[in-house]
Amino acid sequence: MSLDIFAARPDPALLDLPWSVPLAQWPEDLLAALPRGISRHVVRFARLSGGIVAVKEIKESLAREEYHLLRNLRRLDLPCVEPIAVVAGRTDEEGAPLDACLVTRHLQFSLPYRALFSQQLREDTADRLVDALAVLLARLHLVGFFWGDVSLSNTLFRRSAGAFAAYLVDAETGELHDSLTDGQREHDLDLARVNIAGEMMDLAAGGYLPEGLDPIEASQAVIGRYRHLWRELTEDETFEVGERWRVDERIRRLNALGFDVDELEISTDLDGSSMRIQPKVVDAGHHARRLLRLTGLDVEDNQARRLLNDLDSYTAATDRQGEDEELVANDWLTLVYRPTVRAVPSRLRRKLEPPEIFHEILEHRWYMAERAGHDIPLEEAITAYLRDVLPGRPDEQAVLTTDEPVPPTVEDGYP
Secondary structure (H helix, E strand, C coil): CCCCCCCCCCCHHHHCCCCCCCCHHCHHHHHCCCCCCCCCEEEEEEEECCCEEEEEEEEEHHHHHHHHHHHHHCCCCCCECCCEEEEEEEEECEEEEEEEEEEEEEECCCCCCCHHHCCCCCHHHHHHHHHHHHHHHHHHHHCCCEECCCCCCCCEEEECEEEEEEEEEECCCEEEECCCCCHHHHHHHHHHHHHHHHHHHHHHHCCCCCCCHHHHHHHHHHHHHHHHHHHHHCCCEEEHHHCCCHHHHHHHHHHCCCCCCCCEEEECCCCCCCCECCCCCCCCHHHHHHHHHHCCCCHHHHHHHHHHHHHHHHHHHCCCCCHHHHHHHHHHHHHHHHHHHCCCCCCCCCCCHHHHHEEEEHHHHHHHHHCCCCCCCHHHHHHHHHHHHHHCCCCCCCCCCCCCCCCCCCCCCCC
């Protein structure tokens, strides 16, 4: 047998597995007793290099396609299993060809849905499971992934602070596009509706479905939650120019749903009386890298996100969409950010770092605008924050090794 092992980082221990034996006949001493979901292919969990891998027997062309697709999804920072290798060229002891195998790393602390429901879940817990699948499907669709076989069986679930996080485990039928058409998304939703209802009916027949949970209603709930989430993620929102605080409100709703937001696509109409916004979702760390590139400010990612949101609002308010981004960012830094942090008296600069103070001023301004129902000038928000909020904050700057107070400098972040 001449094995062909395709892997980004080949593990020599792969050679020790019995590739000349059909997967269904692998010896028990190699296998890990982990719960498996329903699969159209033979799947086994095996011990490898001190860890556990999932091995799926499948046609070589399909194995290679799924391997590359999973790698691309992980590059996009999407929740899915990690592909390790494709093992092809297998033959049995008589020389008869065997299907190739796709090897993926076992997702620790994850369970298939049948194992979760076998624990007699409460109805509200089942609802959170449905929520997790809806979020996963929305994330996949946002990057242009057409699943082609949406189901609970093709998903793994991990507990996450009282909720669940869903991971794609089977991408055999998937396709990655630049973006999806409404027809492609609807096709995935139709598959989800039928497959989930069937899986829930199977659970009900086995006595595992929580009392009062209807399989049809459960499958419809996934679709309903997906549609709500998709609207929140992608739908245009129009409002008056004097209601800029609603930009923050939209972002807060998205953050509450567990999604991070890149720059907003903001445009104004011809007479400048109204604005239109559409958010974009990006990978972790993007905001800090983008802000550093545009302004030289090196801050935490959540701070960067808040500062970039304000930069985008400034771009729209000054009607400078389409201009060179770095030029606009430099003006925002000169005219908005620096004057704001310089307004902090020296005696208060040990309270918080400048980016955090700027963030809190924006927060205070948003709350003031929410109460007033209209935009609040930045200068008014600064005055109110410095008078009512910052003096009550504890000093968070590190204790210095001298008894004499040292005034903040450029190195402390005050330009």
